[in-house]
Amino acid sequence: xxxxxxxxxxxxxxxxxxxxxxxxxxxxxxxxxxxxxxxxxxxxxxxxxxxxxxxxxxxxxxxxxxxxxxxxxxxxxxxxxxxxxxxxxxxxxxxxxxxxxxxxxxxxxxxxxxxxxxxxxxxxxxxxxxxxxxxxxxxxxxxxxxxxxxxxxxxxxxxxxxxxxxxxxxxxxxxxxxxxxxxxxxxxxxxxxxxxxxxxxxxxxxxxxxxxxxxxxxxxxxxxxxxxxxxxxxxx
Numbered sequence: 001x002x003x004x005x006x007x008x009x010x011x012x013x014x015x016x017x018x019x020x021x022x023x024x025x026x027x028x029x030x031x032x033x034x035x036x037x038x039x040x041x042x043x044x045x046x047x048x049x050x051x052x053x054x055x056x057x058x059x060x061x062x063x064x065x066x067x068x069x070x071x072x073x074x075x076x077x078x079x080x081x082x083x084x085x086x087x088x089x090x091x092x093x094x095x096x097x098x099x100x101x102x103x104x105x106x107x108x109x110x111x112x113x114x115x116x117x118x119x120x121x122x123x124x125x126x127x128x129x130x131x132x133x134x135x136x137x138x139x140x141x142x143x144x145x146x147x148x149x150x151x152x153x154x155x156x157x158x159x160x161x162x163x164x165x166x167x168x169x170x171x172x173x174x175x176x177x178x179x180x181x182x183x184x185x186x187x188x189x190x191x192x193x194x195x196x197x198x199x200x201x202x203x204x205x206x207x208x209x210x211x212x213x214x215x216x217x218x219x220x221x222x223x224x225x226x227x228x229x230x231x232x233x234x235x236x
Contacts (some may be wrong), residue, residue, distance in 0.1 A: 042137050042169060043080045048202045049135065049168075050084030050092070053209060058090055060218070067213060068093055070130060072123075073114060077137045079106035086110070093130075095123050124149050132217045133164035133209050135199075138172040154195055155188070164212035166205055170198045 050069045057067045069085035071078040073094025085092035086108045094109035097117050105114050117123040124146060127134075136147050147167075153159050167173040179196075182188045199205035 038172075039076075039138070043077055045168065045202050046077045046080035046135075046137055047084035047087075049205050049209075050081045051088040052084075052202060052206045054085040054088035054090035054092070056206075056210060058088070067132060067217075070095060070127070072096065072142075073105045073109060075104075075106055077139070079108060082106055082108035095126055097123050120145070128153055128159065128163075131163055132161065133166070133212055135166045135168055135205060135209070136173075137168045138176075144177075151195055155192055162212075162216040164209065164216075165196045166208055167196055167198050168200070168205055170200055173198070 053067065054069055060066060068091055069081050070093040071081040073082070073096030078094070082092045082094055083106070091110040091113060092108065093113045093115070094105050095115050095117065096105045097120060105116075115126070117126075120142075127146065128150060131150070134147075134150055136143060147165070150163060150165060154163060154165075167177075179188070179193055183190050183193065197208055199208060
């Protein structure tokens with residue numbers, strides 16, 4: 001008997017006994033276990049995407065046309081992004097945050113490019129200041145906070161550059177976020193739905209990133225960005 005059959009047998013037994021509470025609890029734990037497998041997949045996808053982007057960036061000729069993978073510097077998917085970039089032979093940045101519960105910086109950040117922040121707003125400022133594109137993997141409140149910060153800056157024209165935003169994992173994000181009611185209620189314009197793209201594979205996400213970076217940050221070099229000191233700025 002395989003594990004799936006054992007699970008189904010246990011569920012049938014609980015249902016037959018009429019033990020609704022135990023059945024619901026068991027089913028909830030089973031759902032969490034299935035989702036944990038999905039989280040593992042997202043780790044490997046983030047690692048591979050960072051590797052692809054870094055390998056491509058290293059082929060670019062000009063030093064001003066290099067793109068460095070930056071993460072929140074912590075464990076999990078943040079670690080995966082730094083790890084993939086390092087495995088491709090590139091530099092990689094970690095913008096870590098001090099929290100009441102421990103969040104050590106991961107071991108894959110390039111030496112000298114690990115930065116510690118006390119305040120979230122300062123950390124987000126540097127994300128916005130440095131970023132040319134943002135890939136949002138499934139996450140919690142902090143992930144959503146960073147996503148909406150960038151979307152608000154783009155919507156209100158507070159950035160002197162164009163940041164591409166990709167939500168990775170459509171199934172997850174469409175359950176968590178539904179922007180369409182905002183349009184129906186007049187809170188945002190319909191065209192602002194186009195501020196985000198979706199991707200479910202590393203190849204699709206890489207193609208979207210590459211197209212965005214070439215169009216807006218590589219060829220041609222816009223005069224406004226050329227005047228910036230190496231990285232584009234937020235508007236005052």
